[in-house]
Amino acid sequence: MKAVICPQYGPPEVLQLQEVAKPIPKGRQILVKIVATTVNSGDARVRSLRVKGFMKVIMRLVLGISKPRQPILGTTFSGIVEAVGDKVSKFKVGDNVFGMRGFKLGTHAEYIAVDQHSHVLKMPKNATYEEAAAIVFGGHTAIYFLEKAKIAEKPTKKILIIGATGSVGTAAIQIAKHYQADITAVCSSRGQKLVGELGVTNIILYDKEDFTNRAEKFDVIFDAVGAFNRKKCATLLNENGIYKSVNEYASDTIQQLELLKELFEKGAFKATIDKTFQMAEIIEAHRYVDEGRKKGNVVLKISD
Template sequence: MRAVVYKKYGDPKVLRLTELEKPQPKANELLVKVEASTVAAGDTRVRASDFPAFFWLPARLIFGLFKPKKPVLGHEFSGVVEAVGEEVSHFEPGDRVFGTTTLLKQGAYAEYVCVPQKAKNSVVAKAPESIDLKQAAALPIGAMTAFYLLEKAKLQKSNKILVYGASGSVGTYAVQMAKKMGAKVTGVCSTANVKMVEMLGAQKVIDYKKEDFSKVKCSYDVVFDAVGKTSKSKAKSVLNSGGRYVSINMFTSENTAKLKAISQMVDARQLHPFIDREYPLEEIVTAHRYVDTGRKRGNVLINLKPQ
């Protein structure tokens, strides 16, 4: 099978398209023919070993101290089940699925991946029926992160929420979910993305190139840092008494119930992935270079179908 591997940490040039042996599912696993993956922030961070100083050593122990333990990246995927192990009960060949490869031995930058029906870290579920599989690949990580943090923030109907980094993957989902919950949403983004964030459902948008959100004459019940580039101390100036701050820098977790709920939101037309660009697997280096610029809007897809 075609797969993209990397044998050392570094810039996008460390990624190499090659041939690997097709995996075989264990008793509790699904063999998925991958249709699409994404270039998520986690992929570029792990590829470059770009971790905060306080987390650098623990991260390298997890991902590989001297070289990558997991040579194939790709943290989220969509595809079609090709085969199942004898203990698998909730899926069968032909099912359209989406999910994550978190802490599995192989990621989704490959034509096939084996994923457990149930695991401690990775998740898989049947994909939404109302969108194509390529779009479904962009949902798991960003949407589950937004969902988890909005729950942690205890967002309520009519609450006022400010989403910092509203045009990124997590931010685009946070804006849509907060609107669905009946909150009053203010997004923070760059000039080029103002109309996009308004389209997603924000009632007000602050252009951070023209205005500092921490100095606006407005207060919020929740400040949601969707890109990890602001701080609780800065958010305090616009938080109400008892207001909550959440950030993607906080611990989050994946679970099947949330993934299924996300699928239902999509089919109910309450949530939709925003796709910035799409690249074939052969252009994985170019895709990673683009995401490294920091100008990604929403999600960047990797199409695994042969060109």
């Protein structure tokens, strides 16, 4: 099968399209023929190891000291179950599925074998393969950090989302709406239309003003791009306000995936797709993500 290989940490040009062995599902594993995946900021960070401070040490320990231990990158997938192991009971051949691999990676390939009890579900009935792949990374990340901020428990839910037009930011807007939060979004002038289409009316344009100088106070500040820190935003927080950033470690759960599926099927969450690249265009896809100007998600089409 074809797979995108990352033989060393570095720029997009280190990535190679190679032929590798097709996995064989065993026991509780299902073999998924991947139709779509994504290239997101997490993939770019893994490829480049462009992270700050102690997180770089942690990532080397988790991913590999001198090069990625798992050379096939990619965290999200959608596709079709092609074969199942002899102990599989949750899925059958022909099921449309989607899921999240986290630091296990491996989705930038034509096939992947995953345990039936891992973070994989049948796709939302109303989703395309591209949409199913696109909602996973940003959705998981947004749910994790907003739950850590205890937004559901707060008597008032005034939230500031910094970097509201990326994969995580567009998801955070929709998850915050699910929790009935009062949302203020920070984005550039070119992202204002997208944020407005997601239902946000309180928009701060960072290329027009320094939002950190505002007198307004928030219960939760979520930095969806990792460009700031708590100290810079401290004056914007209420007395018991909580600051969260994607620079912190985020874990994923099957419950997060279940919530995303439920919201998508109800029409309360939609996929925001900026561009779609073919598998052979993986270097171009990473270059585009590295520019830091994508709106929502970049989809990587693996098969038809």
